[in-house]
Amino acid sequence: DINSDWSTPWSSTGNTLEGWGIRSFKFTPGGASPAPLTLRLTADKSQFDGVVVSKAVSDGLWSVTDLDFVNNVATGLVPGFGNLTDEVWVITWYASTVADCDYTSCGPSYPEGIVDIEAARITSPATLSLNNTVLSDRDGDGSDDTVQINYGVLSNAFFEDLDVEVRVRDSSGQIVDTITDRIAAGGGVSVDSQVHFTAPLGDQYAFEMVMSDMLGDVVDTLQTSPQQLSNMKPVANGSVSLTDVQTWENIQFLGAGFDAWGLSLTNNSLPYLDPPTAYAWVFGDNGSSNLKSPLRSYTEVGSYNATLRVMDRGGTWSETQVHPINVTDQTEPVPVITVNNVVIENNLTLLTGQRILFSAGRTADNVPIDHLDFQWNWGDGTQSGGKGAYAQQHEWDDIDGESEQFNLTLSVSDGINVGTKVIQVNINNRVPVQIYAETLTTMTYTSLVLPDVFVDDDGEILTYDWSFPDGVRVGTGTPTRNDDFSTVSSSAANPIVAWDVP
Structure with missing residues (x-):
């Protein structure tokens, strides 16, 4: 078909094409004034395809643009029809899914499709x-x-x-x-x-x-x-790492938010989500922070509302976002007693007067050790301790007998819960210590007061047992040849002795 009369829109309908058949339509401007040419093709099958071929007035060169059939409809636009372009061809074909065939393989007829075409000049732009x-x-x-x-x-x-x-x-x-x-x-x-x-x-x-x-x-x-x-409020969108915690347990508060703005084609979405320029955390326990993501804990049991507000670049603050925090303390302190960095599980053996540094620095609890109350009951009628007093010195002095047992009881309180540790301390009496080991020199028939040879640091020496294998005179006064020099032992602390032979 050929058309050059544009007094009214032109159309050609019911054009039949066999499978892989081609149909062409030629358009020239005729006597019409220059204007864009609009084209529309409507097919009854989905396998149609085509092109628009235009010849330029200036150099006679041909250009080709594809016709894209969507829902069996394709449109085209040829600008400058009548001054830039003086000849236009629309070529379309039925790209059947059935390949080239004869009557035997295709049945009684070839595949067919129908296409309508419309063309008109656009005399006024959109x-x-x-x-x-x-x-x-x-x-x-x-x-x-x-x-x-x-x-x-x-x-x-x-x-x-x-x-x-x-x-x-x-x-x-x-x-x-x-x-x-x-x-x-x-x-x-x-x-x-x-x-x-x-x-x-x-x-x-x-x-x-x-x-x-x-x-x-x-x-x-x-x-x-x-x-x-006006400036729209930003949105606070923070989070917390934990909402059910114990006292002194660290919580990571994560600051986040956005300032939405910009052009959009739908009312429920905005293209820009700028980050906040400032953050304001209030923790509900008289504490606050302007950090984006502070790390902190609560020291008292209770229910708290931690809140976050964010500010945008326009200086506008968001609505308040609330994060409920439940703080409890259900953990008893677990006391651990060490001596010289060695854990004492059940018992410890010491000597009288032996001063020892006891430490409970390894005590485990959610409350920091400096905030725990340590009470040391030494089992000898004395006590010591206080807040943070996890290291204490003590010694046991006077005991009855060779040894005595004491129960050392350590109680650790976090203000709500109390943990207790009991160990048995065995105190042994010290052996008297020899303090004199020099050689004594005297003359026959001369009295000699024997010195203090031993001392008992944790008490007093109750019995003495001196031995004189060769015999001596024991007593006061001046020795004579007629005295008895046959005594071989003495229980006095400092006996006075004399020898009759060198």
Whole structure:
């Protein structure tokens, strides 16, 4: 088919094609004035394909563009029909899924399809129109922070895709954001669309709209009056590592949030989620922090509400986000007693007067050791201790007999729970220590007072047993040859002795 009469839109319907058959349509401008040529092909099968072939007026070269059938419909646009291009061919074919065949393999007939074609000149370009602008308050603070721009696109083409670029400028004229909305228009019916903008800062914002066809040519523009918008509140979106803890157990508070703003084609999504510029944690125990993610604990049992607010770059604070924290203390301290870094499990043996440093520094509890109360009962009627007193010195002095046992009891309190450790301390009496080991020299028939040879550091010596194998005189006074020199032992502490032979 050939057409050059454009006084009315042209169409050709019911064109039958066998499988892999080709049909072509030729268009020339005739006497019509230059205008874009719009094309639409409608097929009854999904396997149709095609191309548009155009000849340039300037050099006679041919160019080819594909026809893309979507839902059995393909559209095309030839710009400058009549001045840039003076001859256009539309070639379409039925790309049947059945391969080339004869009557034997295909059955009684070849596969067939039908295609209709329409063509018309676009004598007026597509136009933009502003329907209205609607202000709204997303964050509910009583000030409008969002604007909805409602606009329409009218095209007299059978069908064409048009890109509407929306630009937002602040009061200083700087472009804040851009977005492109692709509109499928045609048939002389206005297509309504909308774009939404939420402000990043309180300011006046103007909107520019530039509509272009698929060749990139601008076909229409539009500009709105400035709109006064406030800064929308950011959103606090923090978290905590633990919500049920014991006293002094560290909790990681994780600060997070976002400041949503920007242009969008749907009202329920925004393209930019800027991070907060400041954080304000309040922990409910008179503590607070401006760190993003502080690490801290609670020292008292109770229920607390930790709250987070975040600030955006416009200086606006978010609503308060609440994190309930339940703090308990159900763990008893586990006392551990060490001596010289050795754990004492059950008993310990010492000597009288032996001063020992006892340590409970390895005691386990959720409460720090410096905040635990240590009470040491030494079992000898004395006690010591206090808050943080996990290291104490002690000695056992006087005992009855060679040894005596004492129960050392350590009680550790965290203010709620008490843990107890009992060990048995065996105290042995010290052996008297020899303090004199020199040789004594005397003369016959001369009295000699024997010195203190031993001393008992933890008491007194009760019995003595001196031995004189060769015999001696024991007693006071001046020895004579007639005295008895046959005594071989003495129980005196410092006997006075004399010898009659060298």
